[in-house]
Amino acid sequence: MTDRNIHPTPKPDVPRVAPGSDDHWLSRPATVRAAWRVLGVVLGLLVLAQFLVPVKGHFPLENTFAFGAWFGFLACLAMVLAARVLGWWLKKPESYYGEADTPIDAGPGGGDAGPEAGGDDRA
Template sequence: MMQGEKPHWLTRKENIRKLWWVFSAVLALTVLAQAVIYVKGYFTVDGWFGFGAIYGFVCCLLMVLFAKGLGLFLKRPNEYYAERDDDA
């Protein structure tokens, strides 16, 4: 955690780009690691190569989209409930 000592380190554009590269490399490594490390599947599919990665990504995608769709019906302005006066 570097952010404490160097206040603006994380906010610079070129550093954010670097972080993306590092993050991508880590992502690739976790998938490639399955080539050497045996992942035990309890129900066959979950032992497939890269299953965790794809499952995690797709599930999150679906959940975000579902929440977004639900939000169309459920979202209301902050002041919707009258007694919610803004002193919280």
């Protein structure tokens, strides 16, 4: 199958569970909501901190209020949008060049691990 050749499959011995089957506290919606709130508070404090800590810029634009905040945000917005637009033109399916990911020499340990690969079981 082409897909199998283009995309490496997981090593057979990787333990797997049904996605989301264990209820880790970090992935709970309540934690995510709390993380957003903490981020909001931290960002707000960072902007307010400028009333206490003067940021001395090298150039005039830098001396505008909360320069780092708005400049960082807008720069990222511009770069994400630029990547998005270029992506329409540059992105192609993974099989575009038709090269497979299959090991050439199926020795012990497969393509990326040598005969000593078994050694890590001791870890």
